[in-house]
Amino acid sequence: MDFGGGDDIRFERIGRAGVVTLTRPKALNALSHDMVRALARALDAWEGDDAVALVLVKGEGRAFCAGGDIMQVYEARRAGAEPPAGFFSDEYRMNARIERYRKPYVALIDGIVMGGGVGISFHGSHRILTQNAQFAMPEVGIGFFPDVGGSHILPRLGSYGMYLALTGNRIGAGDALGCGLATHTVQADDLDALVAALTSTDSPDEALRGLFKPLPPETDKVALSAIDRHFSLPSLEAIVHSLRAAAQGDDFAARTLATLESRSPTSMAVAFRQIGAGRALTMAECMNMEFRILNRMLAGHDFYEGIRAVLVDKDRQPKWRPAGLDAIDPAMIDAYFAPLGERELGL
Numbered sequence: 108m109d110f111g112g113g114d115d116i117r118f119e120r121i122g123r124a125g126v127v128t129l130t131r132p133k134a135l136n137a138l139s140h141d142m143v144r145a146l147a148r149a150l151d152a153w154e155g156d157d158a159v160a161l162v163l164v165k166g167e168g169r170a171f172c173a174g175g176d177i178m179q180v181y182e183a184r185r186a187g188a189e190p191p192a193g194f195f196s197d198e199y200r201m202n203a204r205i206e207r208y209r210k211p212y213v214a215l216i217d218g219i220v221m222g223g224g225v226g227i228s229f230h231g232s233h234r235i236l237t238q239n240a241q242f243a244m245p246e247v248g249i250g251f252f253p254d255v256g257g258s259h260i261l262p263r264l265g266s267y268g269m270y271l272a273l274t275g276n277r278i279g280a281g282d283a284l285g286c287g288l289a290t291h292t293v294q295a296d297d298l299d300a301l302v303a304a305l306t307s308t309d310s311p312d313e314a315l316r317g318l319f320k321p322l323p324p325e326t327d328k329v330a331l332s333a334i335d336r337h338f339s340l341p342s343l344e345a346i347v348h349s350l351r352a353a354a355q356g357d358d359f360a361a362r363t364l365a366t367l368e369s370r371s372p373t374s375m376a377v378a379f380r381q382i383g384a385g386r387a388l389t390m391a392e393c394m395n396m397e398f399r400i401l402n403r404m405l406a407g408h409d410f411y412e413g414i415r416a417v418l419v420d421k422d423r424q425p426k427w428r429p430a431g432l433d434a435i436d437p438a439m440i441d442a443y444f445a446p447l448g449e450r451e452l453g454l
Contacts, residue, residue, distance in 0.1 A: 112145030122306035132168025172224025226255025245275035250409025258385030281322035398452035
């Protein structure tokens, strides 16, 4: 079964399921434009196929999917070419499509899931994580923002979603289940049995019966209380001030403050505004907003500097512009959210 995507993504009909396997394990299954387009074609075909009862998405190797293939963005900039906004346009449209998909959409996540991987998994009806899963939206650490529907997912987690957006920190399967990101957790040793059950039934919930094993949160109640206290505050400046005031005698506050101080100030300011706005928006409206932000990020400095520092030179010493939150002009942040005219995503 070939919807395109070459050797990086495999499509199969197994029993009652349309099965998608990401097959770029050496690249942690990072999404390319061809993979995005191929998955979109498969979803179109399977939604109207009565023989397909559900869609199952999984990855080979130690990652489900670690994100989008952002090096293409960096290489385009270095070559003086137009940034690949078309990749993001197709990706965002697919993210919105998954959220409104009319059949069960089941993601089996065993390993790392970040960025673009979140976009092809956490908008579906069933998000099943093993004890090996690690979730993150780490974009603020590379001068970007939590896209692929982050503005729809994260606001619905309250202050915890704001914490994930602004820090980019990883969480385990127990925390993901506890906050509602995951719908189920299973043991990795049971994955083969679960796949066999999912491909032989019309009901994912029936397949999960007996295999769903809730995992306890990895983050203790004291830290969760601190997250709620700091990250429920009404401004980014208030969050930083609160962490700074508590940092002297509080290891959690000190660590979290140090994390925020390493992130792109522009990215954090955009993310704070984005997550706040997303509370009142539909998924389609969130994707339209994110596409506006994306186009401004592609025209700016910090995204490319973040890629350089983390993936190219690997010195992990990004030089953000501006360098601190105190230099952020609110009008500059407003511009990220301004309409694009004829270039709108238009969902």
